[in-house]
Amino acid sequence: MRLLTLCFRNLSRRKLRTLLCIIGVALATTFVIAVGATTMRYATVIKEMNVLFSGQVMVVSKDAIVIQAIPIGGGMLPQNSTVNKIKNITGLEKTVPILFVTPSIEVSGTLIPVPENFSMGVPVEDWRSIFGSTPLKGNVGHFPINESSNEAVIGPSLADQYRWSVGTKILINGYELEVVGILDTKLALLNRCVVMSLKLAQEIYNYRGSVNIITAKPVQGTTQKNLADAIENQISYVNALTEDERNDMIQPILVQVETWNLGLQTVVFAMSLILVMTVTLMSVSERRRDFATLDAIGASVSYVFRVVIVESTLIGVLGGVLGIFFGSLLALVLASLYTNISLAQFFPSIFEIVPPLYLIEIFAAIVSVSCIGGVVPALNAMRMRIAEVLRAEY
DSSP states (O other): OHHHHHHHHHHHHTHHHHHHHHHHHHHHHHHHHHHHHHHHHHHHHHHHTTGGGTTSEEEEETTOEEETTEEEESOOEEHHHHHHHHHTSTTEEEEEEEEEEOOEEEETTEEEEOTTOEEEEEOGGGHHHHHTTOOEEEEEEOOOOSTTSOEEEEOHHHHHHHTOOTTOEEEETTEEEEEEEEEOOOOHHHHTEEEEEHHHHHHHTTOTTEESEEEEEEOTTOOHHHHHHHHHHHOTTEEEEOHHHHHHHHHHHHHHHHHHHHHHHHHHHHHHHHHHHHHHHHHHHHTHHHHHHHHHTTOOHHHHHHHHHHHHHHHHHHHHHHHHHHHHHHHHHHHHHHHTOOGGGTGGGHHHHSOHHHHHHHHHHHHHHHHHHTHHHHHHHHTOOHHHHHHHHO
């Protein structure tokens, strides 16, 4: 306790310099957390895209641009003819045609372009094949019960953003739909999704008779690879992607994201190390008389070493705490700007965007870097010769 009191008193002697150093460490921590957490979140969202279609082969047009299991551009597939051709292939258990689009949603007569939102059309008899046991919030409502009904279920993020509830009427491309359920899920894709019957989606978006995804589930004993090869051999205008192939397609992007985060952290932590080391060296140089006096009254060399190390560590702790607070807030602001979703919606899920384990890792790293930054100044303080210092200072 006495050691901490002494260190705080020493830091407060040069208030402005100490404050600027703490702010520098805080800014470094803020930058690392904000950028790192945001990029990590987007990587997680990309990985989640495959969850809905786990264990299945995704059949898409050869012209389609695909991220994981989701086509974001390119050609459409003729539904009936393509499904019939796939059904004739040996080793197939089930196929499900899907229309996946990025719409504009009209609320209360105002058109709001929201490319971060999605619509998914699925045959009503195949809900469970795609969504599994995903429940509806509060067990209120139901999934659309027939292809011709103007009904839809929506993601919880959309419901919160627009204050939609079961029974709300929404307009999509001039069609009025009734919300009959709100999905109870944390998957980012489903959070921002409007799910309706396939026939209704094709009518609303003018893709009658066309889809852009067909899932193909292999029978037990048939591998995804064998089924995918058979589909591509039989149908010339499609790509059949296994789960491994979809992961391999996105892996280079994920590797680049991880490399970017690692490089960013290395540079910022190195700058923090230099900052703490410089400030601590200046502090040690100005306090040569104090350290010599401590030596003269019998303080051990290790005590002087601990004083300097604790001071630099305190700078890291204070800067790290401030950086965690402002970095988490900035990460939410960036997520809000990128997704066009109000900032208030992100606060309840702050630890999904900025995981606590990530915060602990960054805090531990910045404190360790600050501690290391005090080693050289501490060694310099230990090497001071009492006679020379007292002769020069007094």
